[in-house]
Amino acid sequence: MRAAVLEAYGQPLRIYDDVEIEPPAAGEVRVRVHHCGVCHSDLSVVDGLLPAPVPSILGHEAAGVVEEVGAGVRVVAPGDPVVLTACPPCGSCYWCQRGEFSICVNSSGLMTSTLPDGGTRLSRQGGLLYRGLGVGAFGELVTVQEAAAVRIPEGVPLDVACVIGCAVQTGVGAVINTAKVEPGATVLVTGLGGVGLSIVQGAVLAGAGRIVVSDPVAARREAARRFGATDELDPAQTDVVAAALELTGGIGADYAFEAAGKVALLETCLQATRAGGTTVIVGVPPIDEPLTISPVALFQTTEKKLVGSLLGSVHAARDIPRLVALWQAGRLDLDGLVTSRRPLAEVNEAVDDLRQARGIRTVLSL
Template sequence: MPLQDGNNQMKAALHEEIGKPLSVVNDVDLVGPKEGQVLIKTEYCGICHSDVSVMDSLDLTPMILGHEAAGIVEEIGDGVTSVNKGDYVLMTPIGPCGNCEMCILNRYTLCERGQSFVFGTLPDGSTPFSWNESPVYQGLGVGGFAEYTVLEERNVVRVEKGIPLETVCLIGCGVQTGVGSVLNTAKVTAGSTVLVMGLGGVGLSVVQGARIAKAEKIIASDPVKERRSKALKLGATNVIDPDNDDLINAVMELTLGKGVDYAFDAVGNSELIALGLTVSKTGGSTVIVGAPPPDEELKFPSSLHLMMSEKRLLGSLLGSCNAQKDIPLLVEYWQRDLLDLNNMISQTYSLDNINSGIDDLRNSIGIRSVIKIHET
């Protein structure tokens, strides 16, 4: 399994210390696929807010982050049947086993085996990466900020050969998360009213999911003007600048004092979650889609009010998606022009310049940066 120059070393961006930029190195070792595993040449990988959250809070190092990835199958292990060498694939952080209690209940993102993505390893506890003879953790289940990665077959979804991987890579996380939170978690109904707070890649995917669900009013809120403009292009009916407008008053005015049927926090911010509970109508739902910091506490509005109004607070992990079913569906939506991915990609950077893309995300510049992993 020679990757370059007859050896198994490759270029990768390493998370080495909390709060520090990633280190791009050329000598990460990789072991080939074992039974049931797939070796993938990673072509493109989006930068997700979750990557930055890990960089700022998780002392599990060294680690290769990147989980919104697409590539081409290089080699398959024994027993792999769903993909072959040369196939174009999307990768997903959670590959449901189909056999555990949660999978049987169709709660695929809660799959017991799939939770290994939290610990930076494959389900068997191993990692395919090492550096200076020490293990390298596989961040968020994929390890896409590297020239190659190894995943279990269930974390790999074959797509049409020749499809633009630089575009559809977004489906692996941000689009699954956003659209899935609407269609799978909240089950938004036609004719309903929706509020989306935060208009990065996930939030704009929520907007598009609400449009696909035929919501009648889609209210989008973000302090960045460019993002509000994108939201209108992608299906929002109204936008709010929370820095200059009172969000609660604006939402109540747009809904004739009733509030929204569904409120989505696409940032992972406890204040926005509380706002969602405040502006959702009687019997309405607030959905936590963005990943809050691990130590962030949630302060509820009046608990009695929540009880009396039967409002619901829902968590949504990766859009409650079953990747093997939902990724092909999302690709189909894109092919049918029901899902706009091009308007969500702002910049493309080389792997050497990955920290520029991370800085863009931190500073709310653009929507989504995509990393081109190989130089040629």
């Protein structure tokens, strides 16, 4: 098959047409990828800020059609349209038994870039290729666990549905599943890429009373307003903490979401939340960047909360169909997140779109 391969950090991806993929084993399915969004996590791997094994096929925000199934597969069949997820729950591990599906043992594949048995099902000229960030969808075909391919209704455009695979699951899920934002709450969102704008939409769905957004790119702030933000801040011109306090009558936001993967913005969010408020880490900072909470005594005595969110604390089999249904009902805007479409041959230009903050989401067609 044809695929884009990252051979070393900091290098352009190279297109090869001689990548080999194994047939699905028991409990696995092979999916022909139609479309895949380019996510900030992909960029972080390319730039070496997020460690992942190489050489690898990146791409984890994808939709396609099931082509072949392995023994024992019952939930999907050849011909089914599906959205892929990087966190397929096994249903039986310690975390799944407690309803914490996104941190199932299978989620380790995000970092190991392998399937649970240590294999990848991918190779080129006899050499192993990794499935970058747990999927490997910058290629025409992927072999995934059955739970990683979630069936969606016929007729849903796959170039739109693919953004559910990461940006929308992550953003909406962080609001609904991780933070459990309640009606009337005040929300601050820092960073307005695909994930941040999905957080805005999640806050609207949750009935938040005030949604304050911050991003240095004017076009993204304008997009956030269209998606439902009530107040927009330019961090290059405005003290975000002071503005958030002023907009909330000196109290601070009930919830703050960091969606750009920047530790400095996490510190902003912590300062901008009220006593008892919650800051949610949604973006993925560089692996070697620490967070300092100082003074800890003030954090403790104000009962502020700092929580992580992996892929929006998602249970893919439940949440992906729900998100599709919300789009069908006109309550979730997926189309507006996709601002550019490119063929796989332009994968490096698509990565550069993200690096230069051009548009919101670039989707590749395979």
